[in-house]
Amino acid sequence: MSGPDLRALAPQVIGVLVRRGADFAAAEDAVQDALLEALRVWPRDQPRNPRGWLIAVAWRKFLDAARSEAARRRREELLAGEQVLASSSPFSTVPGADPAGAAVDDTLWLYFLCAHPSLPIPSAVALTLRAVGGLTTRQIARAFLVPEATMAQRISRAKRTIAGERLDRPGDVATVLRVLYLVFNEGYTGEVDVAVEALRLTRQLSAAIDHPEVRGLLALMLLHHARRAARRDDDGELIPLAEQDRTRWDPRAIAEGVAILQAALARDELGEYQAQAAIAALHADAPSTAETDWVQLVEWYDELLALSDNPVARLGRAVAVGHADGPHAGLAALADVAESLPRRTAAQAYLHELAGERAVAAELYRRAAAEATSLPERRYLGRKSADLGAGGGG
Structure with missing residues (x-):
């Protein structure tokens, strides 16, 4: 229909x-x-x-x-209590907002309601992704790296928790930002295309709230979204960053993202989204992988890890170290990353490939393909394994 x-x-x-x-x-x-x-x-x-x-x-x-x-x-x-709720809504400062619900975008307002103070952050994020983001329980479980049954229980508990609550106390910005970030990533890399919606809502949030981390997240989304056209070939196959045609990146989105990021950083209130955006900006500024400022990237990863000891950031840092200080230094840094982390094996294969160890890399790419959760990623890693294995050597 x-x-x-x-x-x-x-x-x-x-x-x-x-x-x-x-x-x-x-x-x-x-x-x-x-x-x-x-x-x-x-x-x-x-x-x-x-x-x-x-x-x-x-x-x-x-x-x-x-x-x-x-x-x-x-x-x-x-x-x-409707008037109390309307006056405390983040939309009370947005020009043209209608608290009665006729013109206001209830989607973003609902994001804040799901970030209710009575809910722990993981539950608030999961509930919002399900009820507002439109994602399935399975997709949310993938985002959180937990079994689907565990996520279903978490969402059910969250619904029961707020069933008896008066939803007149909007939650905090940090929870809403985390929700928007996960929705964007699911739309960008997953099965449901909600990246554009997450970007739209983050723009609206940035217009409503003067917060450097809101601007940092908006910059991060713009810089990632700018590369979207180059991430897959005409057959829908995955193209990693190092192999993308950078002439297909959107220069206007990059320029906007960098400008927003610079204004946020000038406030000297660094947060994890600003640090991630700075990393994305360095990639966007480089004409090629070889010309990327890997030393500065390592420094920004260190800033990010000081703010949030995120295992995915540690994975990214190991790859950056592999370029800045050599692949074996990158492999040493990778030792700090749990072996169970998704894409760790793929990063290990990449670093061995950089070191010229083709046979080892081919076997690791084969293992990484078996571990991959998406079909495009599995096919790409399988092709890498076959290409390197066919070349022999090690």
């Missing part, structure tokens, strides 16, 4: 229902029911105002589900 994007409309409708007094879990259930009805009705009779239709149907389904007098009293109490 062509027409409105139901996945994009869903969080907006959830936001409206929550504003009207529905608790989060009940609002999500009602919206899911409304979406099913839309799939049944719209192919033959699409409404002129799809968003309004979904709101009306979802609200009716919520009311149908609220059968007890106690539930009705609770809904009335939440409605009485």
